[in-house]
Amino acid sequence: MKTQQLNSTRQQGNTLLMTITITALIGFLLATYLTLVSSQNGANARSQSWNSAMPIVEAGIEDALAHLNTPRGLTNGPLDGVYSWTLSGGIYTVTRSLGDSRYTVSIHNYRVGDPTSDPYVESRGFVAMPLVLTASEGPLLAAANGTPGYLGRGVRARTHRDFIFTKGMVAKDSIDLNGNNIQTDSFDSMDPAYSTNGMYVPGRAKDNGDIAVNSALTNSMNIGNANIYGHISVGPGGAIEIGDNGSVGSKTWHDSGSVGVESGWSKDDMNVSFDEVVIPFSGGLPLPGGGWITNTTYTVSSNSSAGAAVNVYPATCGGTVTTNIVTVNNANQYPAGHPGPVTTNKNGGGVVTGYTYTTYVCSTVVMTTNAVSTATYYDYVFDAGGDYSGHTISGTVYIKDSVRICVTDTLNVSALTIKSGASLKLYSSAPSVSLAGNTTANSDGTADSFSFWGTSAVKEITFSGNANFTGTIYAPEAAFTLNGSGNNTIIDFVGASITKTVKMNGHFNFHYDEALRRIGPFRAYIVTGWNEMTPAEISSAAP
Numbered sequence: 001m002k003t004q005q006l007n008s009t010r011q012q013g014n015t016l017l018m019t020i021t022i023t024a025l026i027g028f029l030l031a032t033y034l035t036l037v038s039s040q041n042g043a044n045a046r047s048q049s050w051n052s053a054m055p056i057v058e059a060g061i062e063d064a065l066a067h068l069n070t071p072r073g074l075t076n077g078p079l080d081g082v083y084s085w086t087l088s089g090g091i092y093t094v095t096r097s098l099g100d101s102r103y104t105v106s107i108h109n110y111r112v113g114d115p116t117s118d119p120y121v122e123s124r125g126f127v128a129m130p131l132v133l134t135a136s137e138g139p140l141l142a143a144a145n146g147t148p149g150y151l152g153r154g155v156r157a158r159t160h161r162d163f164i165f166t167k168g169m170v171a172k173d174s175i176d177l178n179g180n181n182i183q184t185d186s187f188d189s190m191d192p193a194y195s196t197n198g199m200y201v202p203g204r205a206k207d208n209g210d211i212a213v214n215s216a217l218t219n220s221m222n223i224g225n226a227n228i229y230g231h232i233s234v235g236p237g238g239a240i241e242i243g244d245n246g247s248v249g250s251k252t253w254h255d256s257g258s259v260g261v262e263s264g265w266s267k268d269d270m271n272v273s274f275d276e277v278v279i280p281f282s283g284g285l286p287l288p289g290g291g292w293i294t295n296t297t298y299t300v301s302s303n304s305s306a307g308a309a310v311n312v313y314p315a316t317c318g319g320t321v322t323t324n325i326v327t328v329n330n331a332n333q334y335p336a337g338h339p340g341p342v343t344t345n346k347n348g349g350g351v352v353t354g355y356t357y358t359t360y361v362c363s364t365v366v367m368t369t370n371a372v373s374t375a376t377y378y379d380y381v382f383d384a385g386g387d388y389s390g391h392t393i394s395g396t397v398y399i400k401d402s403v404r405i406c407v408t409d410t411l412n413v414s415a416l417t418i419k420s421g422a423s424l425k426l427y428s429s430a431p432s433v434s435l436a437g438n439t440t441a442n443s444d445g446t447a448d449s450f451s452f453w454g455t456s457a458v459k460e461i462t463f464s465g466n467a468n469f470t471g472t473i474y475a476p477e478a479a480f481t482l483n484g485s486g487n488n489t490i491i492d493f494v495g496a497s498i499t500k501t502v503k504m505n506g507h508f509n510f511h512y513d514e515a516l517r518r519i520g521p522f523r524a525y526i527v528t529g530w531n532e533m534t535p536a537e538i539s540s541a542a543p
Contacts, residue, residue: 049127053153056098056125060105061157061527063094064121068107068159069524100128116518118161119525124154124538154533161522165472165496167210168230168512172274172476172500175213177226179484181507184209185229189446190515198446200494200511205229207251209512212270213238229254230512232261233270240266274476274498275523277453279406279427284389287405291381293398293417296373378417399424412436415467416450423449429457433478436465447472447495447513448520454478461499470494472516484508496520 067085085094092107103125110119129149168184169175186208187201188194194204209230213220216235223232225243232248234240242261247254249262379395382388382403389406396415402423411430418424433454447470454461454475461475464483472495473480480499484491484506494511504510 049129049151050153052101053125053127053151056101056103056127057123057153057155058125059098060096060103060123060125061121061155061530063096063103064105064107064123065159065525065527067092068110068119102126119159121157121159121527122154122533123157124152124533126150126152152535152538154538155530156533157527157530159525160528162524162526163517163520163522164474164498165516165520167212167233168208168496169211169502169510170272170496170498171213171215171480171502173213173215173217174220174222175211175502176222177224177504178222179504179506179508180225181490182224182226182504182510183229183508184211184226184510184512186210186512186514188514189448190519194514200492200513205251205511206514207249207254208514209510214270214272214274216268223248227254231265231267233267235270236268238268238270276476277427277455277474279429279453279455281387281389281404281406284387284404284406287388287390287393288380288382290377290379290395291398292375292377293381294373294375296371378415414465418449425451425453427453427455429455431457432460433458433462433475435461435463435469446470447516450495451521463493466491468492468494472520473497473499474521475499479503481505482508 084096085092090108090111092110093104094106095102095104103123105121105123108120108122109117111117127150129151168186186206187204188206189198189200194206195201196204207229209228210232211221211228211230212233214235216238219241220238221232221234221240223240223242223246225245227246228248229251230248232240240261242248245259247259249258249265253262253265377396378398380393380397382397382399382401382405385401385403387404387406389408391408392410393405393407394410394412394414397413397417399416399418399422401419404425404427406427408429411426411428412434414434414436416424416435433452435452450471452461452471452473452475454473454477456477458475458478461473461478461480462483463469463481468491474497476498478499479501480497480503482493482502482504484504490507490509492509492511495513496516
């Protein structure tokens with residue numbers, strides 16, 4: 001008898017179906033896993049490229065700052081067009097490769113010779129992706145001519161000038177205001193509300209005559225009995241000595257006769273660095289000889305003389321007149337157009353028509369210009385602008401143009417005159433420097449017309465004489481001594497100074513020019529903030 005095994009066949013079919021289902025499920029899970037792994041790898045690749053793009057962007061910003069801050073010996077030199085930088089439409093641009101990566105950086109709003117421009121920098125960095133991804137995968141990618149493969153990031157960085165003279169008087173180690181009748185205050189040579197023709201005027205002074213010491217040494221700042229119209233600062237933990245009659249604070253504080261330190265006008269957080277001076281040129285023209293300079297002083301005087309007596313309408317008379325009027329219908333009438341006051345003579349009784357004018361005497365004013373010329377001999381007369389260098393300057397100096405001078409061994413200026421519109425940048429490595437002013441010491445100029453720069457070799461600077469001084473002094477390794485008048489004459493120092501120490505003897509007023517915070521010399525351009533650029537802004541410069 002023959003038997004059929006139907007159940008076994010059915011079981012084999014079920015097993016096959018289950019095997020196919022499980023295999024498909026495993027395949028699906030494997031495909032899903034592989035897709036997940038691939039997506040994760042892509043995300044990791046993008047993340048790594050995204051992070052690695054920022055150092056490329058920062059390299060572009062550093063390149064731009066290095067270009068802006070080419071060593072100039074703390075002077076405002078022009079932006080040079082070297083190292084493949086190009087200038088187009090007022091924008092400086094360069095593209096550089098760093099292996100497979102590259103950046104494109106541009107400098108905007110930089111105007112050569114304009115002390116008010118603060119440039120901003122746009123840096124776009126591009127890194128090659130390890131995987132070829134399409135731009136549709138998100139805004140992280142920047143396409144180059146429709147060809148993907150680079151990821152881009154960009155930053156727009158704002159810059160600002162790090163000005164050197166942000167306070168009136170700064171010393172690394174100590175300040176000793178040892179003399180009598182010493183005062184500091186401030187003004188603004190660029191603001192007519194706080195100066196007159198750029199000059200200091202007592203009635204327009206401000207209270208930002210700040211002094212500061214970087215040191216935290218005990219007694220690093222001795223105010224004595226000085227009047228400081230401004231703030232004082234010392235290093236962390238530093239101490240301040242002040243005499244019984246010393247006063248530090250605002251104008252209101254001083255006007256009230258207060259002594260001591262006003263609340264909030266002293267700090268102990270001073271912590272700055274002092275860059276070494278680098279002479280910005282080598283060689284130069286030889287120092288010139290002396291010569292006679294003729295200065296002419298003009299004065300204007302007025303002389304008045306009486307003119308002829310005429311019967312005219314008062315408006316033609318240039319002087320002040322007394323008017324006689326008549327009465328019209330017994331009413332006092334002023335002559336038409338004349339405001340009075342007048343002397344009135346009445347005609348009684350009758351009716352008078354019209355006006356009767358008396359005689360007016362006009363004065364003729366004659367303006368006379370008087371000129372007085374004097375000739376002065378100077379040991380060094382700089383007729384033309386340019387760079388000069390020599391071993392020694394000893395004597396009187398006259399500057400006719402904008403010049404830079406380097407003196408290496410001996411610097412002893414007994415009088416300095418800078419012609420209006422000219423300027424002097426004086427560099428020195430002489431160990432001992434004397435700036436005197438028995439006749440004048442740039443007293444007719446502004447603080448930015450004279451600047452002294454002392455290298456680390458300058459250990460001593462002395463200012464003396466009976467004339468005022470206007471300018472800036474930067475010599476961070478020098479002891480600065482100011483010897484004022486031996487009598488009651490007050491000597492004015494207008495500008496700012498940064499030295500190792502300061503000792504002020506005699507009668508001195510120190511007036512800080514606040515314009516130096518805006519147009520004065522600066523150390524470098526520094527980044528003050530930045531913002532990420534949009535993908536559209538980045539892709540516009542993609543490689």
